[in-house]
Amino acid sequence: MGGRLYRHTDSELAVQETVFTRHGCDRIMRYAFDLARTRRGHVTSATKSNGIIHAMPFWDERFALMATQFPDVRTDQYHIDILSAHFVQHPDWFDVVVASNLFGDILSDLGAAVVGSVGLAPSANLNPEQQYPSMFEPVHGSAPDIAGKGIANPIAQIWSGAMMLRHLGESKAALAIERALEAVLARPDVRTPDLGGKAHTREVGDAIANEISVVAEP
Secondary structure, eight states: EOOOOOSSSHHHHEEOOOOOHHHHHHHHHHHHHHHHTTTTTTEEEEEOOOSSTTHHHHHHHHHHHHHHHHHEEEEEEEEEHHHHHHHHHGGGOOOOEEOOOHHHHHHHHHHHHHHEEEOGOOOEOOOOOOOSOOEEEEEETTTTGGSSSSSOHHHHHHHHHHHHHHTTTTTHHHHHHHHEEOOOOEOOOSGGGGTTOOOOOOHHHHHHHHHHHHSSSS
């Protein structure tokens, strides 16, 4: 919500409002804690309550209250600026990070770049209750600047498919894809230019498909 007033005058101004609801915050935080229980039992909250003085203190309160419902999950909290620095210097500190849309969008690209390339990162817009469709896509989007050149890294798209399968309950199929991705990423001869290689999109895709047939259980 928001808009601009007095366009093209010295008095021009822009207003962009952010709305945080208890239901919305609790919904994604509960999902983060539930997810952490299946992983390393650790959730980090991204905040900026020292500068965004209404919405983010509310976010912090909801995070603290949600943590009381998950005493077995370790928590920490960082302001987004130092959190971004820690992502680069200490990526091993983190597992599940819960954030507002703005901060999460920044951290998802940064996290992908830290591990090698934005072309590696999958994403999901989830409806956890599965009452409505969810959407799965690479973090980088459609990458129109390299469209049709055959150099796009297909891993993020394929990994997004694995995330979709897992969300739909097809964990065995998802695991087969993930193992194939790990095997291909370990090979220096099958890497697209974003990872310092010379392989084309189709070559990497074919290598992953071939690897799936090897790692998939009958």
